[in-house]
Amino acid sequence: MALRVAVAGASGYAGGEVLRLLLSHPEVEIGALTGGSNAGAVFGTLQPHLLPLADRVLEPTTPEVLAGHDIVFLGLPHGQSAAVAEALGDDVLVVDCGADFRLKDPADWERFYGSAHAGTWPYGLPELPGHRAALKGTKRIAVPGCYPTAVSLALFPAYAARLVETEAVVVAASGTSGAGKAVKPHLLGSEVMGSMSPYGVGGGHRHTPEMSQNLAPVAGGPVTISFTPTLAPMPRGILATCSAKARPGTTAERLRAAYQEAFAGEPFVRLLPEGQWPQTSSVYGSNAALVQVVLDEHAGRVIAISAIDNLVKGTAGGAVQSMNIALGLPEELGLPLNGVAP
Numbered sequence: 001m002a003l004r005v006a007v008a009g010a011s012g013y014a015g016g017e018v019l020r021l022l023l024s025h026p027e028v029e030i031g032a033l034t035g036g037s038n039a040g041a042v043f044g045t046l047q048p049h050l051l052p053l054a055d056r057v058l059e060p061t062t063p064e065v066l067a068g069h070d071i072v073f074l075g076l077p078h079g080q081s082a083a084v085a086e087a088l089g090d091d092v093l094v095v096d097c098g099a100d101f102r103l104k105d106p107a108d109w110e111r112f113y114g115s116a117h118a119g120t121w122p123y124g125l126p127e128l129p130g131h132r133a134a135l136k137g138t139k140r141i142a143v144p145g146c147y148p149t150a151v152s153l154a155l156f157p158a159y160a161a162r163l164v165e166t167e168a169v170v171v172a173a174s175g176t177s178g179a180g181k182a183v184k185p186h187l188l189g190s191e192v193m194g195s196m197s198p199y200g201v202g203g204g205h206r207h208t209p210e211m212s213q214n215l216a217p218v219a220g221g222p223v224t225i226s227f228t229p230t231l232a233p234m235p236r237g238i239l240a241t242c243s244a245k246a247r248p249g250t251t252a253e254r255l256r257a258a259y260q261e262a263f264a265g266e267p268f269v270r271l272l273p274e275g276q277w278p279q280t281s282s283v284y285g286s287n288a289a290l291v292q293v294v295l296d297e298h299a300g301r302v303i304a305i306s307a308i309d310n311l312v313k314g315t316a317g318g319a320v321q322s323m324n325i326a327l328g329l330p331e332e333l334g335l336p337l338n339g340v341a342p
């Protein structure tokens with residue numbers, strides 16, 4: 001019998017992308033679709049690309065509406081997931097696309113999100129060492145932020161093999177869907193088109209502690225990240241350019257071998273052939289992450305670059321991948337590997 005899934009925040013970008021993927025998933029059926037200000041609207045007016053759901057109506061996000069489902073995805077603004085999750089039974093699999101349960105250190109949460117810490121759930125980045133095992137059988141999943149997904153995949157093999165120093169510099173470009181659907185003046189088409197702009201400069205972006213949290217256990221000690229996000233004039237995609245000083249003894253051969261070993265058998269992460277570079281267009285609509293790494297011998301630095309679709313591997317695809325693991329289903333079920341090109 002199909003597992004019944006509800007999506008809270010179904011009118012948003014994250015919720016909409018979860019639904020796009022789940023509509024092709026053989027083991028689930030779509031139950032309640034809930035939201036906030038748009039509750040009562042016909043779903044086809046909110047997410048017109050999701051044709052099979054066009055005649056549905058968006059319901060309010062209440063415990064009553066969400067009751068009676070096997071799985072509930074949350075695509076709600078930060079700070080709203082805990083109250084909703086509390087009202088759901090321990091037997092329900094809750095997959096939170098928001099940030100509320102990602103961070104382990106309450107001080108990090110309070111500093112970057114400015115509210116009380118709700119707690120910590122198993123973290124949905126299966127490729128990180130040890131994480132797949134922690135996701136098996138869990139009833140609660142914290143889906144990673146989109147930038148931490150791209151950056152952690154690019155850097156963790158270098159840390160696992162102890163080939164880089166523990167300070168990394170990351171500059172990443174994101175498509176505008178990363179900021180959600182709510183209207184923001186700096187995201188108006190006339191502001192974004194034909195321009196790239198930095199934001200959250202100087203260590204202020206809330207994804208910085210999440211990246212350090214992911215890399216520290218792999219590195220065997222604290223990792224400091226200098227992170228600069230930039231907004232790119234495209235709807236989807238993240239290109240993360242990460243670099244760290246090479247440790248003595250790091251060679252191009254050792255580097256490549258470390259990445260080959262780290263990604264061996266991973267269904268969604270591909271180390272590109274030497275000389276080929278990740279580009280966001282290759283992963284548009286796909287759950288794949290493309291990675292390349294080189295040793296810049298002139299500067300003595302390792303450069304690792306990754307490309308993901310922020311809404312797929314960076315949110316909804318990562319969420320469904322982790323759901324599959326939690327349920328004991330094949331990890332790739334319902335997830336596109338091919339992108340859309342041109």
Ligand SMILES: NC(=O)C1=CN([C@@H]2O[C@H](COP(=O)(O)OP(=O)(O)OC[C@H]3O[C@@H](n4cnc5c(N)ncnc54)[C@H](OP(=O)(O)O)[C@@H]3O)[C@@H](O)[C@H]2O)C=CC1
Pocket residue numbers: 008009010011012013014015034035036037038039061074075076077078080097098099144145146177178179180181182310311314315
């Ligand atoms: N966009 C991205 O790339 C990523 C997003 N995420 C996370 O996913 C979550 C959603 O983000 P995103 O989809 O981009 O945001 P959107 O602004 O696109 O969507 C927000 C959703 O939340 C609903 N909502 C807002 N306020 C309330 C409320 N008070 N009660 C119930 N529902 C409410 C909205 O409903 P309505 O339309 O009816 O108001 C809408 O469905 C966030 O926590 C974000 O951090 C995670 C990774 C990446």
Ligand SMILES: CC(=O)N[C@@H](CCC(=O)OP(=O)(O)O)C(=O)O
Pocket residue numbers: 097098099144145146147174175176177178179180229231
């Ligand atoms: C382009 C853009 O604005 N991106 C968002 C990150 C999107 C994401 O993953 O964020 P959550 O942590 O909210 O889940 C930002 O920088 O705030």
